[in-house]
Amino acid sequence: MTRKTHTRFLPRKKNLLIILFATFALLQSSISVPALKTLGVGTEAPDFELMDLNGKKQNFSSIKGDKQTILLFWASWSRQSEKALKEMEKLHKKYQNMGLSVVGINVERQTIDAKAMADIQGIHDRLQITFPILIDRGLVSFHDFGVIAVPTTVILDKDRQIAFELSGFPLVGARDMIHFVAASIEGKEATVVLAEKTGYQPDKKAVRSWNMGVKALNSKRTYKSAEMWFKKAIQADPKFIQPYLSLGIFYQEQGKSPQAREQFQRVLQEQPDNVKALSQMGLSLLEEGSLASAREMLEKAIKADEAHTPSFYYLGYLTGREGDLKKAAELFTNAEEINPMDYRINVYRGMMFEEQNNLSEAARSYKNALKQLLNLQ
Amino acid sequence: MNTKSVFLVLMVFISTTGLLQASSATGKEALCEKTASSLAREGKLDEGIDQIRQCIEKGSSRAKSHVVLGYLLLEKGEPQQAMASFEKALQLRPRSSDAKTGKGILLAQQGDLKGAEATLLDALKLNPDPARTYYELGILYQQLGDTQQAVDFFKQGIASYEEEKGK
Numbered sequence: 123m124t125r126k127t128h129t130r131f132l133p134r135k136k137n138l139l140i141i142l143f144a145t146f147a148l149l150q151s152s153i154s155v156p157a158l159k160t161l162g163v164g165t166e167a168p169d170f171e172l173m174d175l176n177g178k179k180q181n182f183s184s185i186k187g188d189k190q191t192i193l194l195f196w197a198s199w200s201r202q203s204e205k206a207l208k209e210m211e212k213l214h215k216k217y218q219n220m221g222l223s224v225v226g227i228n229v230e231r232q233t234i235d236a237k238a239m240a241d242i243q244g245i246h247d248r249l250q251i252t253f254p255i256l257i258d259r260g261l262v263s264f265h266d267f268g269v270i271a272v273p274t275t276v277i278l279d280k281d282r283q284i285a286f287e288l289s290g291f292p293l294v295g296a297r298d299m300i301h302f303v304a305a306s307i308e309g310k311e312a313t314v315v316l317a318e319k320t321g322y323q324p325d326k327k328a329v330r331s332w333n334m335g336v337k338a339l340n341s342k343r344t345y346k347s348a349e350m351w352f353k354k355a356i357q358a359d360p361k362f363i364q365p366y367l368s369l370g371i372f373y374q375e376q377g378k379s380p381q382a383r384e385q386f387q388r389v390l391q392e393q394p395d396n397v398k399a400l401s402q403m404g405l406s407l408l409e410e411g412s413l414a415s416a417r418e419m420l421e422k423a424i425k426a427d428e429a430h431t432p433s434f435y436y437l438g439y440l441t442g443r444e445g446d447l448k449k450a451a452e453l454f455t456n457a458e459e460i461n462p463m464d465y466r467i468n469v470y471r472g473m474m475f476e477e478q479n480n481l482s483e484a485a486r487s488y489k490n491a492l493k494q495l496l497n498l499q
Numbered sequence: 500m501n502t503k504s505v506f507l508v509l510m511v512f513i514s515t516t517g518l519l520q521a522s523s524a525t526g527k528e529a530l531c532e533k534t535a536s537s538l539a540r541e542g543k544l545d546e547g548i549d550q551i552r553q554c555i556e557k558g559s560s561r562a563k564s565h566v567v568l569g570y571l572l573l574e575k576g577e578p579q580q581a582m583a584s585f586e587k588a589l590q591l592r593p594r595s596s597d598a599k600t601g602k603g604i605l606l607a608q609q610g611d612l613k614g615a616e617a618t619l620l621d622a623l624k625l626n627p628d629p630a631r632t633y634y635e636l637g638i639l640y641q642q643l644g645d646t647q648q649a650v651d652f653f654k655q656g657i658a659s660y661e662e663e664k665g666k
Contacts, residue, residue, distance in 0.1 A: 232540075233540055233541075233542060234541060234542055235542040236542060238542075239542075260540050342662065465657075469657060472650075472653075472654075476650060481646040481647060481650055482646055484646075484650050485637070485641055485646050485649045485650045485653060488637070488650060488653035488654055488657065489634070489637055489638070489641075489649075489653050491653075491657055492630065492633070492634050492637070492656045492657050492660070493634070495630065495656075495657065496630060496631055496634060496656075497540075
């Protein structure tokens with residue numbers, strides 16, 4: 123049926139050229155935006171085991187599509203989530219018999235009480251969603267995937283490798299995502315073009331080393347070996363961006379700012395609009411006290427991706443440091459609207475108040491951050 | 500095989516079986532504690548409490564089971580029963596930092612701020628990295644009006660949690 127529709131609109135040669143040109147221009151103007159804290163296109167996504175709305179446990183194998191699986195991380199409190207759910211329903215209806223599986227992962231909040239469940243069910247019924255909705259109790263998958271904004275879309279291939287990621291649901295990004303799915307499911311030629319668009323396909327050995335580094339970060343015992351793994355990944359494939367980012371953040375956490383900035387700079391040479399590199403570079407400059415340069419970087423980061431939460435709270439912290447507490451409060455609120463579950467919003471807010479010598483507000487912010495981490499109501 | 504060898508094999512068999520039985524019992528109790536906590540996280544607090552109580556009635560002698568029950572009762576708003584659970588846990592394991600933290604929370608709720616402070620600081624000595632203990636101490640110092648101390652404890656709690664989880 124889709125093929126027929128396609129054929130019906132097949133134009134004459136001249137029009138075809140115009141469409142090809144327009145498609146080329148569109149693909150040039152957009153890329154798969156980094157949406158996850160550490161994972162990225164080309165890497166293996168974590169598995170999950172979550173209950174659906176009927177109380178049945180589901181994991182990737184039980185729910186995956188023959189060709190692709192779209193995971194949509196959403197919540198009823200997020201304005202953009204509803205828009206994303208509607209688009210996903212359309213994709214589900216169109217491609218469910220052609221190898222695409224659409225799965226909604228609800229990340230409402232840490233603990234799901236009766237009211238939260240009623241909110242989720244309410245949206246599900248009102249939008250007449252027919253694809254499975256899983257509930258991420260305790261936000262386990264949310265943290266495993268390293269989701270930065272809500273909604274976030276992650277497209278996986280049949281081997282659970284990330285093929286596309288999108289944070290928020292911006293107009294251009296959503297359009298790219300739909301094109302990506304259509305091309306991957308329907309046509310081989312288009313997939314080739316989109317492979318260029320979704321980014322560099324890294325060397326497998328480099329990806330393996332990078333994954334080892336990411337895993338090493340999760341344990342106190344192996345934490346330091348992460349540096350070696352990221353360097354190995356860079357050696358195996360110097361064009362693979364993710365290890366530079368990970369190594370930069372690793373150095374940043376060690377307080378080695380010059381080394382960190384060197385890595386972020388390397389990313390920005392390849393991808394001047396890489397939001398993670400812009401944002402972390404901004405933070406590094408901020409920590410060093412170069413406030414004007416930091417602001418420039420962070421504003422650029424927000425322009426590159428308006429759903430990247432850290433850019434907002436780093437800029438909020440910077441703005442507070444400069445004395446504009448009203449504007450700073452707005453930026454922290456912006457961050458909370460995108461991802462209220464990011465405890466670092468409250469950490470940076472606390473730091474800002476502490477520097478202003480407003481200890482009671484600082485205590486309140488730090489307390490809220492720790493409360494979020496400890497999953498206390 | 501001589502008599503000595505048979506005796507040795509028999510001894511090894513008996514002790515291995517005993518160990519396996521013991522570890523299987525501990526495994527069951529640990530699973531029971533995990534299930535109770537998961538039920539509570541899913542909003543089924545009463546079911547979680549029933550689950551861990553059943554496990555204790557079946558003979559769980561683990562201090563941890565009583566600690567889990569104590570925290571669930573605390574969440575439910577049953578301070579007296581929660582205190583009894585923490586006390587029982589401390590009888591079984593006097594150096595349980597989690598039980599002491601639970602007791603400290605209850606003492607603070609009852610208005611015994613000095614008693615709570617001593618108990619929570621004691622819990623901190625037993626386990627220098629418990630984010631929850633830092634959290635409770637932060638709240639306590641907020642109540643005592645020492646905001647700087649509260650800020651320091653909340654920050655230490657965040658750092659302790661991040662280090663523990665490798666974030």
